[in-house]
Amino acid sequence: MKNFKRYLVTSALPYANGPIHIGHLAGVYIPSDIYTRFLRMKGVDVISVCGSDEHGVPITLKARKEGVSPQEIVDRYHTINKKAFEDFGIAFDIYSRTSNKVHYDTASEFFKTLYDKGEFTEKSTDQYYDEEAGCFLADRYIMGTCPHCGNENAYGDQCEKCGTSLSPNELINPHSTVSGSKPVLRETLHWYLPLDKYEPWLKKWILEDHKEWKANVYGQCKSWLDQGLQPRAVSRDLDWGVPVPVDGAKGKVLYVWFDAPIGYISATKELTPDWEKYWKDKETKMVHFIGKDNIVFHCIIFPAMLHAEGSYILPENVPANEFLNLENDKISTSRNWAVWLHEYLEDFPGKQDVLRYALCANAPETKDNDFTWKDFQARNNNELVAILGNFVNRTLVLTNNYYDGKVPARGKTDSNDDAVLQEFAKIKENVETSLETYRFREALKEAMNLARLGNKYLADAEPWKVIKTDPERVKTIMNIALQITANLTIICEPFLPFSMTRLRGWINLNELKWSEAGKSDLLKAGHEINKPGLLFEKIEDEEITRQIDKLLATKKANEVAGAKTTPGKNAITFDDFSRIDIRTATILEAEKVPKTTKLLKLKIDTGLDIRTIVSGIAEYYEPDAIIGKQISIVANLEPRKIKGIESQGMILMAEDKDGKLVMVTPATKVSNGSMIK
RNA sequence: UGCGGGGUGGAGCAGUGGUAGCUCGUUGGGCUCAUAACCCAAAGGUCGGAGGUUCGAAUCCUUCCUCCGCUACCA
DSSP, rough: OOSSSSSEEEEEEEEBBOOOBBBHHIIIIIIHHHHHHHHHHOOOEEEEEEEEEEEEEEHHHHHHTTTOOOHHHHHHHHHHHHHHHHHHOOOOOOEEESSSSSOOOOOOOOHHHHHTTOOEEEEEEEEEETTTTTEEEOOOGGEEEEETTTTEEEESSTTTTTTBBOOOOGGGEEEEEETTTTOEEEEEEEEOOHHHHHHHHIIIIIITTTTOOOOHHHHHHHHHHHHHHHHHEEEEEEESSSSSOOOTTTEEEEEEHHHHHHHHHHHHHHHHHTTTHHEEEEEEEEEEEGGGGGGGIIIHHHHHHHHHHSSSSEHHHHEEOOOEEEEEEEBTTTTTTTTTTTHHHSSSOOHHHHHHHHHTOOOOOOEEEEEEEHHHHHIIIIIIIIIIIIHHHHHHHHHHHHTTTTTOOOOOOOOHHHHHHHHHHHHHHHHHHHHHHTOOHHHHHHHHHHHHHHHHHHHHHHHHHHHHHOHHHHHHHHHHHHHHHHHHHHTTTTTTHHHHHHHHTTTOOOOGGGGTOOOOOOSSSTTEEEEEEEOOOOHHHHHHHHHHHHHHHHHHHHHHHHTOOOOOOOOOOHHHTTHHHHHHEEEEEEOOTTOOOOOOOEEEEEEOOOOEEEESSSSOHHHHHHHOEEEEEEEEOOOOOEETTOOEEEEEEEOOOOEEEEEOOOOOOOOOOOBOO
16 A cells, blocks of 8 residues: 555535534544544644535525525534534534635636636536526526426426426426526526546546445446546536636636535645645545545546646545435435434533444445434443443542552463453554544444453453452553553544543543554553543433434424425416316226336226326325225326326326325215316 | 445344354343443344356346435535
């Protein structure tokens, strides 16, 4: 493995439109923090940079909704998030932001360099413009009727009802979700980064030179590269962001994904005048910690930008994590389905390490994982308290009881003692190897093995028994137990910095370098220790129940909030209405359409005829259960082929606020083909 | 539809060709210094299904099922 002179660790810039939750922590910031702390302890030159990502459309929309300026929004969340990181001991050297001047200058200059080198291509396109709001609309902010399934709430990029991907101009009756008005097409000029041009270079750099990247990262990159890269726009029509530094580019800003990663550079600039040695010296190892949604940006687009610019180094590794779920459900900011850092600390003051431990032990390193409060409790009670806390406690209590808090001298060791002492170095080695290969879960488990070793040692040596027959021997035993404790303060420091600080206080030990780990004379004979407290406390069921109740309350609140009925539609004439042929019918046969989750193929009696209708209700109705049911249908809807089956009409369903579909059935049985009017 | 990542004892994970491991939980025993914590032992898996390659497969190939992503900058 290549030896580097210094390290540059970056952590994904959190988007400043909401607070930080446990998913962010588990996916990005805990691993990056452990990694950074480990490197610092090794005494290598390392800086860790992060900051708020403060541009982009969602922030402007949030601002518009609240009637404040975008700056106010980002100020709010920048402050909250910066504090949350500090509170959890996430040890960035700098937590910057992309709305500050250094960043504007850096991003602007970066763009200018590429522009001057002729790296960009320019292209004019027609895009939807919202005249009322005075802005261009991203695909996502246009809604309309899906041309395929008739869903009236299809987005400009995709219809969630039938799953087809769309482009905004396919939508029938498009309207802006910003103002509600009908958008118009307007021509606009943008700059593109020709990713296709860098494709061969990227292929070699990733697929050949970085086979060691994590499977999820490498696979994702390979998939993109194999499919062929397209030029990507680097500018947007928006008044919030870094202005495009080119004449005639008024009203245009750098697209967020272009400016955000440059935030790493500007943060470094803000931190140190020596920033260039971290970014431009081949002796620097750069590592990006991110979540899986960011893989493409950090592995393909940003490296392509850096490569095009020419003077920058590239990331050595991009250890992306998968996602963390919460109690079996996706974490969601908008649905408030999350554990927010600031709220956690209100409920569990001083227990940062417990969360750090639980999240690291259960980090989504290879696949999505689930965070449950029960698991959190078990990790705390069965591992932190029972194994680590307990070992420390029994060692310190015994030392205080037997030797009045003075470290006893070690006498002659027996073979078991020697075996234990030799384990130190092995454990240190294991932790180190795991950390260097970004396997944090494993590293943590290895670190805990030191405490396990300690417990076993005490159980085997039984000092509380031996003290009655051979007090000299006990001095050796306790000396060794204390050396294990001292080693713990080093080995566990990257993972549990708050607790290890307390532990060092109890044994009167300064923070030691990583290289001291593995030694068996960290505490000299006669060294005095203090009265210990409890390193970790048991978490009772009631506290866990309270958290779960809190989440259940959120779920309820969401349902109430979601209960808002869809806004009414524009008036139509009676003539419009009478053109629709709605009538009753009875289901004769029903079967699932193979290889689909939602579709049922139904044979129905409409009174006029027997016909086939394909309907997306399979998630709510079992085929067998609905045979014989009377329903309402639109009989004169243009036939459509769905999954190769011609569907002749549509079944009327009432859609509940949670998306649940319910049949519209006549209150009492009527003859098939009865008109509904 | 396609592509990427998963599917291993009750839970969470490791294991990429050679007798299936770890942590937690469970059961039994031991110990009593310790926050009923600790130590020992045991039970528990035909490694998502099917087919194939091989002397031999969780591990390679084919196919199917299933979860999560790639599509709302939400890590």
